[in-house]
Amino acid sequence: MAKVNKAFRPVAITANDLRSGRVLYRTFEGGWAPDVARAEIARDPARADALLAAAKADHDRGVVVEPFAISVDPVTGMPVALREQIRATGPTVGIESEH
Amino acid sequence: MYRYDEFDSDFVRQRVAEFRDQVARRLSGELTEDQFKPLRLMNGVYLQLHAYMLRIAIPYGVLSARQLRKLAHIARVYDRGYGHFTTRQNLQFNWVELARIPDLLGELADVEMHAIQTSGNCIRNVTADHFAGAAADEAVDPRPYAEILRQWSSLHPEFSFLPRKFKIAVTGAERDRAAIQVHDIGLQARRDADGAIGFAVYVGGGQGRTPMIAKKIRDFLPESDLLAYCTAILRVYNLEGRRDNKYKARIKILVHEMGEADLIREVEREFEGLRGTPLALPAAEVARIARYFAPPDLAELPPHSVVLDSRSAGDPDLSRFVRRNLTAHRAPGYTALTISLKAIGEAPGDASADQMDAVADLAERYAFGEIRVSHEQNLILPHVRLDDVPALHAGLQAAGLATPNAGLVTDIIACPGLDYCALANARSIPVAQRIAERFADPVRQDAIGDLKIKISGCINACGHHHVGHIGLLGVDRKGEEFYQITLGGSADETATIGEIVGPGFPADRVVDAIEAIVDVYLRLRHDASEDFLAAYRRIGAEPFKSALYAEV
Amino acid sequence: MAVYDFHAGAFRDDDWIFPDDDASLPAGKAAVSKARFVAREEGALGLVLTAGDTLDGLGNALARVELVALRFPRYADGRPYSLARRLRERHGYTGELRAVGDVLRDQVDFLARAGFDTLDIVHPGTIEALRAGTLVRVTRHYQPGARSERPAGYSWRRVSF
Numbered sequence: 001m002a003k004v005n006k007a008f009r010p011v012a013i014t015a016n017d018l019r020s021g022r023v024l025y026r027t028f029e030g031g032w033a034p035d036v037a038r039a040e041i042a043r044d045p046a047r048a049d050a051l052l053a054a055a056k057a058d059h060d061r062g063v064v065v066e067p068f069a070i071s072v073d074p075v076t077g078m079p080v081a082l083r084e085q086i087r088a089t090g091p092t093v094g095i096e097s098e099h
Numbered sequence: 100m101y102r103y104d105e106f107d108s109d110f111v112r113q114r115v116a117e118f119r120d121q122v123a124r125r126l127s128g129e130l131t132e133d134q135f136k137p138l139r140l141m142n143g144v145y146l147q148l149h150a151y152m153l154r155i156a157i158p159y160g161v162l163s164a165r166q167l168r169k170l171a172h173i174a175r176v177y178d179r180g181y182g183h184f185t186t187r188q189n190l191q192f193n194w195v196e197l198a199r200i201p202d203l204l205g206e207l208a209d210v211e212m213h214a215i216q217t218s219g220n221c222i223r224n225v226t227a228d229h230f231a232g233a234a235a236d237e238a239v240d241p242r243p244y245a246e247i248l249r250q251w252s253s254l255h256p257e258f259s260f261l262p263r264k265f266k267i268a269v270t271g272a273e274r275d276r277a278a279i280q281v282h283d284i285g286l287q288a289r290r291d292a293d294g295a296i297g298f299a300v301y302v303g304g305g306q307g308r309t310p311m312i313a314k315k316i317r318d319f320l321p322e323s324d325l326l327a328y329c330t331a332i333l334r335v336y337n338l339e340g341r342r343d344n345k346y347k348a349r350i351k352i353l354v355h356e357m358g359e360a361d362l363i364r365e366v367e368r369e370f371e372g373l374r375g376t377p378l379a380l381p382a383a384e385v386a387r388i389a390r391y392f393a394p395p396d397l398a399e400l401p402p403h404s405v406v407l408d409s410r411s412a413g414d415p416d417l418s419r420f421v422r423r424n425l426t427a428h429r430a431p432g433y434t435a436l437t438i439s440l441k442a443i444g445e446a447p448g449d450a451s452a453d454q455m456d457a458v459a460d461l462a463e464r465y466a467f468g469e470i471r472v473s474h475e476q477n478l479i480l481p482h483v484r485l486d487d488v489p490a491l492h493a494g495l496q497a498a499g500l501a502t503p504n505a506g507l508v509t510d511i512i513a514c515p516g517l518d519y520c521a522l523a524n525a526r527s528i529p530v531a532q533r534i535a536e537r538f539a540d541p542v543r544q545d546a547i548g549d550l551k552i553k554i555s556g557c558i559n560a561c562g563h564h565h566v567g568h569i570g571l572l573g574v575d576r577k578g579e580e581f582y583q584i585t586l587g588g589s590a591d592e593t594a595t596i597g598e599i600v601g602p603g604f605p606a607d608r609v610v611d612a613i614e615a616i617v618d619v620y621l622r623l624r625h626d627a628s629e630d631f632l633a634a635y636r637r638i639g640a641e642p643f644k645s646a647l648y649a650e651v
Numbered sequence: 652m653a654v655y656d657f658h659a660g661a662f663r664d665d666d667w668i669f670p671d672d673d674a675s676l677p678a679g680k681a682a683v684s685k686a687r688f689v690a691r692e693e694g695a696l697g698l699v700l701t702a703g704d705t706l707d708g709l710g711n712a713l714a715r716v717e718l719v720a721l722r723f724p725r726y727a728d729g730r731p732y733s734l735a736r737r738l739r740e741r742h743g744y745t746g747e748l749r750a751v752g753d754v755l756r757d758q759v760d761f762l763a764r765a766g767f768d769t770l771d772i773v774h775p776g777t778i779e780a781l782r783a784g785t786l787v788r789v790t791r792h793y794q795p796g797a798r799s800e801r802p803a804g805y806s807w808r809r810v811s812f
Contacts, residue, residue: 019126020196021151062128065146081578083517087148091518093446093528106804110791120787121757129776137727138757220727250793251807256764257736260729326807337733338705372741377795377806384806 010074012039013051014087015064023087024064026051032064036088041077042069100161100469101246101391103211111208114215114254118142119201126198141221141259143189143214144200147521153195154217155207157472159227159245159269160188164459164468169210171455177203182455183519184440184448186512186563187266188226188472189217193519215253220261222252222333228270228277229473232392233435233481235427239271239288239296243389244325247380251326258333262340263348265333266305273592278474280304280313280594281566283350284332289319296322302332302362303354306560310596311351314359316366322385324370327378331369335362395467395482400432404485417492419541420503425488434485436466438478438495439502439510443539446528447513448476457498465491474563475551476512477505507544508552508617509535512563516556516573517580523556525573525580525606530554533610538617547617549630553588566590568632569616570597571609582609586616586643587635600644612647619646654749655770655781657763657798662782665771667697667718682718685709699751702730706737713738716746720771723752732765739766739797756780760788760811766797 013026024032025039033039042048048069055067071080079085086092103111118138125135139145143154155170162170170190174182177199178192185191195203207213217224227245228234248267252258258265270277271288279285285301297319304313320328336350339357354362411418426435438458440448450458458478462470465487466480473479483491495501504510511534514520516527531554538544553567557574564570570585581603588597604612617631619642624634635643653662668681676683682697685704697718698709719738721731731750738744749769750762756777762770772778780786792800792809800809 016146016150019198021146021149023149059132062126065132082580083148083523086517090149091528092526093518093532104804106791106808106810110789110793113787113789113791117757117787117789124776134755138755220729247807250805253793254761254789255794256761256792256796257732258729259761260727260732260758334733334736338730338737342728342730376740379806381806387805 008043008045008048009071009080010041010043011048011051011069012036012041012072012077012079013048013055013067014039014070014084015055015059015067018062018065026055026067030054032058036072036079037077039072039077041072041074043074100163101158101242101388107211107250108208110253111211111213111215114142114213115201115204115208118204122197122201137219137260139197141216141219142204143217144197145218145521147193148517148519148523150194151197151200152519153192153200153203153214154185155190155192155212155214156217156224157188157190157212158249159225159231159242160229160472160474161231161242162470162472163210164463164470166210166212167455167459167462167470169206169212171452171459173203173206174452174455181449181451183446183515184450184472184476184478186474186476186514186561187224188229188474189224190472191515193515218264219259220263220265221259222255222261222265222267225249225252226266226268226277226282226474228272228275229471229475229479230276230426230435230481231271231471232394233426233428233433234272234274234276235429236274237272237429238290240389240392241269241271241277241286241288242392243385244286244288244298244322245269246388246391247325247385248329251329257330258337261333261337262342263345263350265336265350267329275590275592275594276473278563278566278590278594280592281306281310281563281590282313283336284329285313286325291319298322298325300328302366303351304594305349305351306563306565307349308346308558309349309352309355310560310565311355312594312596313351314354314362316359316363323380323382324374325380327373327376328366328370330373330378331366334369335365339365394430395469397430397433397482398484400430400484400486402431404432404488406486407488410489414489416496416501416503417489419545420492420501421488422545423503423507424505428482430482432485434483434488436480436483436488436491437473437505438480438500439504440477440500441504441510441535442499442502443509443535444532447511447531450478454498454500457494457500461491461494461498464494475510477510503541504544506549506551508538508547508550509544510551511535512551512553512567514555514557514562516554516562520556520561522559523573524558524575525556525582527554527556527562527571527573530571530573530582530606530609534613537610537614546627547621547631548627549632550617552613554582563590564588565596566594567597568635569613571613572603574603576603580606582606582612584609584612584616584647586640587632589632598640600640601648615646616643619643652771655772655778657768657770665769667720669697669699669720680718682720688712700731700734702728702734704734706734706742709742713742713744716744718747718749719744720749720751721767723750723754726753726755726758732761735765735767736797756786759786763798764792764794764796764800764811 300317301313471479555562585597
């Protein structure tokens, strides 16, 4: 068991808002927020499963779409993958990045 | 251009009402996401990286000033003040809310536009030569046929749930500017010795994971058989195309696996059964549609413009613009003018709402209110008096739209890539920007001459990298962006799939690699009249490979 | 069992039986799979085709068939639409064409226009909408359909009644 926990990488749960489509993160309070800094970080598989199950329940209730887990840095809480960094902070280029 | 009659208008309104009902059912929970997804996709609504994205059809790339102004309005009111013109002559808005899309579609319907079939496994927006009706080398105007195909394919009861998406492109010139040989069906309208119109029919071209050049299956399909023959092709594909693997579901794979001869036999057999049905196109109906595309009221002018010649002699910016961004028009004294959406350092194909309004104003003032969108992600004013070019150029300069780089190394096609797209593996736009910045010097661009660089952020190849003279494919290598380079691709009448030169380059070395390739070309070309593609075809990949990989 | 009848615009009772391949053929109106239909000379009056089946090998037997049921394994599998057209156009089939399976209300008009006569469907929302007559439909069409529709302007256009 200890070995599994050691290999586990912390995750946060993300999805998109059904109505607006905006990127959301599952928060400590059990809601959703657009700011990745407010995401609850699951540090073991059991918590990750529980968060994902709650997110899927919100999916089935028509609150969010396409929930999934993303790896995050255990210290900063920022997403590890470039794709998820861009989802969290917006496009790196173009008219949008000048906002 | 085509104008909606009451029937078209009713159709689009009904479709908006249907989609409004679908969205309401989704929001109320009657439809699950799995059930809703194919329905929203059939109306151009994706869930992308950051938000919903709406893809609006610009049928065969033809826009009026009024429509462009409406798109500017939508950009401001429903989105974040800009839009992205795509390689399929569509426009994408990146930040729309699902709940507001029905209203947005209602506004589009007000100006005879829609988002029908800009996605989904159906017949997509039909594309065409962006110089249609203007180009000096055109034999037949493809727009009436593209319009007839647009109508026939709209909510087609038999072909709305195909194995995969299906793209049709039409041209009417020997010089192929519509990339017809990399489409599911490519049509070249032409005339026979008696002047009758027919089509060379190409099937099974495509890019993506398995790029293929289409096979010509008819040399001259009579005009009246257009819809019956396309129906036959689609029916064979719908029944026989693979549905077990989405990467093998396009018609190009069917053509490959079935073999050209068997495919032709099946299509012709199906076609036999469709002859003489109401699908036959009466010449009078084609003529009625064609009247919408009658040329504007062009004046009789001398072939050269004294005004333009003298003004550009004293204005290097204008002179460069004239050299690069004007295309020969069929009428003396006129030109087809390219508005580059590739300003150095900007995202290829992006236009702000203000720029859209500016183009609409200029089009109304100088170009009969007509605009085209090219698959190269630029805008075109198809009918401009040469005498008006200086004033138009000044207007474009004021809007930041006078970049004189059409067809040059900085006129780069790029898909949205990982900055926006849920499918992408790597970013495209920043690479395009850095290449453009490296080659920003206009004198250097001129010296290099015609060169098409095309960048895709994943193997779906929306950035057409397979057919770029230099193609870049972004891949994810253990979390790092890498770019694979292909050389020698071409989307014109000499369509060729580019060859992969070797291992990919990391993001911080890819611009150097492009520069090395360009330097090899400059060193080995006969002279400036031998463009990159011609030189590559003569000397092959080896000199480029050794320059890229020798010292490693 | 009730099926939706496009011609009546309403649900009606239906007495077709769909025996499994290993069950004996019941008396009355029975529809069997293509494999059974082709392999056994038992005179079934109905034929069940699944997306992916071809029309090859049916020979002249289609002439006596009164029902062809086309199964949609997933509503996004569009093969039955083309099978329906081919049955009518190439094989001259004039009996009842029935769509069976995963169909949403958004496909109802496509089915009608592809030449289907009846629907045997399971989606509750769709059944309810058909019963209540609350389908939001597009009545302007850019293609000739299999059903009689009013021509409208250009030769390829139709308006449904």
